[in-house]
Amino acid sequence: MSSPAPTPRPALAVSCEDVARTFGRGERAVVAVHGSSCEVPFGSRIAIVGPSGSGKSTMLHMMAGLETPTAGRVSWPGLPDVAERRGQIGVVFQSPSLVPALTVVENVALPLVLDGVPDAEAQERVTEALELVQVTELATQLPEELSGGQAQRVAVARVLASRPSLILADEPTGQLDRANGQHLVEVLLATAEQLDAALVISTHDIEVADRLQERWRMHEGRLKTDEAGLKRTSVPRATHADTTTAGGQR
Ligand SMILES: Nc1ncnc2c1ncn2[C@@H]1O[C@H](COP(=O)(O)OP(=O)(O)O)[C@@H](O)[C@H]1O
Numbered sequence: 216m217s218s219p220a221p222t223p224r225p226a227l228a229v230s231c232e233d234v235a236r237t238f239g240r241g242e243r244a245v246v247a248v249h250g251s252s253c254e255v256p257f258g259s260r261i262a263i264v265g266p267s268g269s270g271k272s273t274m275l276h277m278m279a280g281l282e283t284p285t286a287g288r289v290s291w292p293g294l295p296d297v298a299e300r301r302g303q304i305g306v307v308f309q310s311p312s313l314v315p316a317l318t319v320v321e322n323v324a325l326p327l328v329l330d331g332v333p334d335a336e337a338q339e340r341v342t343e344a345l346e347l348v349q350v351t352e353l354a355t356q357l358p359e360e361l362s363g364g365q366a367q368r369v370a371v372a373r374v375l376a377s378r379p380s381l382i383l384a385d386e387p388t389g390q391l392d393r394a395n396g397q398h399l400v401e402v403l404l405a406t407a408e409q410l411d412a413a414l415v416i417s418t419h420d421i422e423v424a425d426r427l428q429e430r431w432r433m434h435e436g437r438l439k440t441d442e443a444g445l446k447r448t449s450v451p452r453a454t455h456a457d458t459t460t461a462g463g464q465r
Pocket residue numbers: 238239245246247248265266267268269270271272273274
């Protein structure tokens with residue numbers, strides 16, 4: 216009998232090596248992110264927590280390839296095809312960046328149209344994504360007619376419809392009440408599961424962070440990925456008097 220093959224290391228959706236990002240120059244320079252490193256394998260579910268201004272958005276934008284680090288290196292070992300990568304990385308921006316002149320359904324369909332997805336399939340995916348985030352009834356509305364929370368859900372639908380392998384969501388529940396926020400996180404988790412994707416969510420909300428396997432912390436531009444004590448375990452949370460039991464979500 217041959218010896219069992221070693222378990223392959225999970226492929227990395229994104230890897231950051233000592234990345235930093237400074238905005239501006241000279242006396243006005245702001246260091247948003249200091250040399251920070253991290254690895255995000257497919258299948259991982261990671262929360263990045265930290266106060267406002269700590270560099271979460273900048274970090275996520277670099278992981279998405281939208282922001283170029285001023286030092287260090289970001290790579291996507293598991294997404295090697297540069298041309299395909301854009302479609303494989305789904306970003307939910309902190310302020311939902313919907314196209315004002317397009318309806319909800321057109322906004323969600325836009326990336327699919329740009330990627331040349333056939334009409335029938337695009338329509339099917341858009342319908343499914345709108346249902347998942349529970350905004351089907353808003354399909355023909357314009358972004359200006361939506362509340363902040365509704366726009367946020369549409370922005371999530373737009374990402375889900377493109378079926379990315381790496382989902383980066385920047386405070387996606389920031390404008391939602393607790394129940395809707397929890398639902399949205401469940402949708403993101405279920406979608407990530409279905410797509411076998413990596414999911415990274417930046418959040419202020421400890422209940423959101425608690426739903427994810429791993430918790431990283433951003434503090435004054437430095438990312439800490441190794442706070443073992445923060446790793447999610449099955450220990451029940453005691454800090455929120457009103458939390459439901461684990462698994463209590465739909
Ligand atoms: N485009 C930019 N130009 C100048 N400063 C920026 C820019 N983006 C972010 N910053 C600054 O970088 C720091 C980190 O910001 P950000 O990444 O948005 O943090 P967070 O998402 O945790 O609130 C802040 O001090 C912010 O003002």
